[in-house]
Amino acid sequence: MHIKRVIPIVFIIIALLYIIFSFTVEERKMIGDVRGWDPGSRAMPIGIGLIILAASIYLSFKEKKAPDQDKKPHDPGIRKLTILTILLCIFFILFFRFLGFIISTHIFLFSLIFLYYKRDIRQSLIPEFSIGLLTCTGVMITFYSIGRFISRYLFLLGRKSEIPVLKSKLATAGAPLVILVILFTVFLIILKNPIKRGKYRVPFIAGFSSIGITEFLYIVFKQIFLVSLVKGLVFW
Amino acid sequence: METVITGFLEIFNIQTVLWIALGEILGIILGALPGLTATMGIALMLPISFQLSNATGMALLLGVYCGAVSGASIPAILLGIPGNPNAIATIYDGKAMTDKGLAGQALGGAVVASFIGGITSLIILALFSPIIARFTLAFGPAEKASLALVGLTIIASVASRNLVKGILTGAIGLALSLFGTDPFSNVIRLPFSKLFAKTPLTSGINLIPALIGLFGISQALFDIERIKTGHIAPPQIKIEKIFPSFRKIASMWRLIIESSGIGTLIGAIPGTGASIAVFLSYERAKKITASPKSKLEKVGSGCLEGVFAPEVANNACTGGALIPALTLGIPGDAATAVLLGALMVKGVVPGFRLFTEDLSLVYAIFFALLLANVFMLIFQLAGVRLFPKVLNVPLAVLIPTILILSLIGSYAIQGQAIISATYDMGIALGLGILGYFLKKGDYPIAPIVLGLILGGMLEENFRRAVKLAEGNYFVFFTKPIAVVFIALAIFSVVLPLLKKKKVRE
DSSP states (O other), rough: OOOHHHHHHHHHHHHHHHHHHHHHHHOOTTTOOOTOSSSSHHHHHHHHHHHHHHHHHHHHHHHSSSSTTTOOOHHHHHHHHHHHHHHHHHHHHHHHHOOOOHHHHHHHHHHHHHHHHHOSSGGHEEEEEEEEHHHHHHHHHHHHHHHHHHHHHHHHHHHTOOOOOSSSSHHHHHHHHHHHHHHHHHHHHHHHHHHHHSSHHHHHHHHHHHHHHHHHHHHIIIIIIOOOOOOOOOOO | HHHHHHHHHSSSSHHHHHHHHHHHHHHHHHSSSSOOOOOHHHHHHHHHHHTOOOOHHHEEEEEEEEOOOOOOTTHHHSSSOOGGGGTTTHHHHHHHHHHHHHHHHHHHHHHHHHHHHHHHHHHHHHHHHEEEEHHHGGGGHHHHHHHHHHHHHHHHHHHHSSHHHHHHHHHHHHHHHEEEETTTTTOEETTTTTHHTTTTGGGOOHHHHHHIIIIIIIHHOOOOOOOOTTTOOOOHHHHOOOOOHHHHHHHHHHHHHHHHHHHHHHHSSOOOOHHOOOOHHHHHHHHHHHHHTTSSSSTTSSSSHHHHHHHHHHHHHHHHHHHHHHSSSSSSHHHHHHHHHHHHHOOOOOOOOHHSSSHHHHHHHHHHHHHOOOHHHHHHHTTTTTTTGGSSSOOOHHHHHHHHHHHHHHHHHHTTHHHOOOOOHHHHHHHHHHHHHHHHHOSSHHHHHHHHHHHHHHHHHHHHHHHTTTOOGGGTTTTTHHHHHHHHHHHHHHHHHHHHHHHHH
């Protein structure tokens, strides 16, 4: 069945459930409303539920009558990619606190970039994917550790020498960023030919892109905006 | 005068200037990438703006907004594909100019036109918004509830070809806004409330993760379909003679004035947006240049006039759309809905209170918009050869980047409270998936956002108005301003139906 016909039916079910839920909400008037003039906590949810129900019923009839003029043939490859993307997003959220920001973000990005480059997902890709992911995760943790060491060293140096600039965000976030960009560029120059030659092209691109994006996000959110990104398995 | 100086100083400091510059560059890049909209760019930058002061955060978002609206002209001119719907009308003459070997002039002309449109609308915004804001002083609960209703019905009727679809998604937005705790009685309004009673969901659906999900994640999921076709690299074109001559610009004075007017006016009507303004101004430019007295080149033949008209109009929408957003709390388009959400999350209430209690922020927004337009001119002209290279970014890297930025961005809003932050990621993903399926089914997303933003205002004022009227539900028909708003709401629903009937006949 075409999605345009499915959506109104799904909304009819949602609207019915929403109306039932609205009736179960405890009916309590506004604090201080002694005479009971306030329409109450249920009024708006019930009204909106009815609007959703009416609109979905109308659309379900209308979409039924409408010809399938814009129905495109489904591409199973794209559908697979979309489902995998959603599953990876769910996996990312569920395991974020256990794996930590660095590892979960890296796995998420590597997997998606790898799959999007390959497009045609087959079982035979598993060895290439696994080896690429493991190798790049090692490199990722090394890059992270170098950056972390530099930040801490600068901070301690700033404390000891009482040079305030070294303790500032500019130094603790900027210095690792510059050093990592240099390291990244050197790696890229050295590995340019193997990347171009073909066999390991996709894991290389996926790995380096994911390492770069993960490090960048870490520096922006953790080191500049002090967001408490979970450490997880990479506890140092 | 003191507030003007405070507003000026809040923007013209190194930190804020750098954030606007960064926002502008990001905006141009996002705008130049086909399929990525200004709204999505602003939504992705929300978590960063949240970490900054009100003025600096808004300045960053306005930089992204102006950059993205203007950057959309790059693929429209070079490839004949609009970066986003704002540049649809730029394709006709822009691509024709590229085919004639005049890509540089078209790109440069588009930038200058965007700058003129942006500045003109800013002047109108600065002149008229305080007057409209003063008008809101007369609003009581009944008027405010009717105003929220007008905002919702207008956007529902304009955002989609199908009115019922607009109403349905608007109602879904309202339903989502009601989840959490009743503001007046503290009753928990959540399904399985005993199960969710101890979760962060009791405080409702946070606006920013919802916006990121609806505009960031849904768009990324939607773009997966484009992976198979791959990206379309820009052709190797020599870009020369970028800046149009002053004489040429001066000769288009009438076209510029009319397009600025159309853009600002259309932008100020809630729910309309730049995609309508560009077509209207393009059609108007066609008529002006077709006149026998006109010395201008005929629009449609691949000339600068055909690029100027829509580009003036689309950037004029930026200031126009901010007029109802800042004064009434009703956004002009989806992008300003996100901007409004960013303000409201920080506790800033649009309307007269904003113009009296926080006037320096209003001036800061005006100065930020000015600087954003100036940066847009400088960066786009300086990078006219560089920005087209953005079109080489593969979708296989771009989509995962948008997804992770959306998820981590949602997390960062409550980054110190890990459990709440993880819930926010779930909300963003859930609404992203909902937005994806709605897009697939040709349902508009903007009404959901407006429902989410206006839901609280509608419920609180509706209940307050009925209570104050001693339980009289017809109180809305006893207040003249509320009656006007209700009439407008009915008109906005009936008009598309009448139009449809006329077309059928």
